[in-house]
Amino acid sequence: MQYLNGKVYHAAGGFLGQLLEEVPDHTRVDGDLVSRWTSSEPGSVYWTRNVWEKPFLLEFDSISQAAKALKAIQRNWAACPTRLYRRVALIEEALPGISAKARAFPFVIPAAPMGAFTLLDEHLLLGSAECSSKFPNGELSFIEDKGGPPSRAYLKLWEALELAGRMPCPGECCLDAGASPGGWTWVLSNLGAKVISIDRAPLDPAIATRANVSYMSHDAFTLKPEDIGPVDWLFSDVICYPPALLAWIEKWLESGLAKNFICTIKMQGEHFDKATTDRLASxxxxRVVHLWHNKHELTWMRLARS
Ligand SMILES: C[S@@+](CC[C@H](N)C(=O)[O-])C[C@H]1O[C@@H](n2cnc3c(N)ncnc32)[C@H](O)[C@@H]1O
Structure with a gap:
């Protein structure tokens, strides 16, 4: 087994082109896997579903030999075939099964590491025991609620809260900017938090009339933090140019009135506003991540030190 310098980046679904621009000095590309095998620091990389942190090459003769070598490292391995699909599947079958079933929110993210592997040729495996995501190939699916939330946006907030490793508690105060029709407010109110929902568009009446929800019909960005007061959590899913979101976040940071932040950075059309994303990430x-449930958008989060 030969450990490589650098990393392997697994592109977020539909964003391989974006990832290739972020990693222009890549060593090779296999399907959605972009390898950069050099020890120099890469620039910022956002458009990934999973990052293989410690890649290695493994030469092997037989399926059972490959599976045995992986099992000797750890239990969990996700197959990520880009060629030789049958052979990859045979190795996968010889490994312990990993669960891909949909999960009920909230759940505790498993502590066990999740590795990933692919085949570069019939006798050469590329793998990494350490990956940025605890889910196979970064994929996370929830048991959906088809009746309660008025939009499907609740899924990305569920995912962001899982990643955050903490969530609003009963009695905590949340500001939900760009709240209409109310998917995020539905999540936060279900957790027992008090929610101030701001949007120029109305909330779904079933959400707006909840006892722990108060709705303000307003432009979220023209309200000063002092107009709202202290909040435990600040959320934004506002559709806006990233610099407008950054300016608003800076105002809140300066005020010291918000403890935790989770905000969607919405990209406009095909354009990726890297300069603003880098400023947010700094x-x-x-941190800035691309969630499994994000589309042409990224998620910025900042949690109070515990
Ligand atoms: C993607 S939707 C939000 C979906 C919502 N998070 C949910 O879970 O249902 C974006 C919202 O941002 C709102 N919006 C756009 N600009 C805004 C602003 N300046 N202030 C408040 N809301 C704004 C839009 O009216 C729209 O309802």
Whole structure:
């Protein structure tokens, strides 16, 4: 087994082109896997569903030999075939099964590492025991609620809260900007938090009339933090140019009135606003990710130090 310098980036669904622009000095591309095998630091990379943190090459003779070598490292491995599909499936079948079933929110993210592997040729496996996502190939599916939430946007908030590893508690105060029709407000109110929902468009009446929800028909960005007061959580799913979101976040950070932040950075059309995304990512204690449930958008989150 030969460990490689660098990483393998698994492109977020439909964003291979974007990822290739972020990793222009890649070593090779296999399907949606972009390898950069060099020890120099890469620039910022956002458009991934999973990152293989410690890639290695493994030469092997037989299916059972490959599976045995992987099992000797750890239990969990996700197959990520880009060629030789049958052979990859045979190795996968010789490994312990991993669950791909939909999960009920909330759940505890398993602590066990989830590796990933693919075949570069019949006798050469590329793998990594350490990956950025605890889910096979970064894929996370929830048992959906078809009746309660008025939009499907609730899925990305569920995912963001799972990733955050903490969530609003009963009695905590949340500001939900760009709340209409109310998917995120539905999630937050179900958790027992008090929710101030702001949007120029109305909330679904079934959400707006909940006892722990108050709705303001307003432009979220023209309200000053002092007009709202202290909040435990600040959420935004507002459709806007990224610089407008950044300016609003900066105002809230300056005010010191919000503890935790989860905000969607919506890209306009085909354009990726890398400069603003980099500025958001550089805010201390924060990170930018592409969630499994994100589309042409990224998620910025900053959690209070616990
Ligand atoms: C993607 S939708 C939000 C979906 C919502 N999070 C949900 O779960 O149902 C974006 C919302 O941003 C709102 N919006 C756009 N600009 C806004 C602004 N300046 N202030 C408040 N809301 C805004 C739109 O009216 C729209 O309802």
């Amino acid at each position: 805010i201390p204690d924060s």
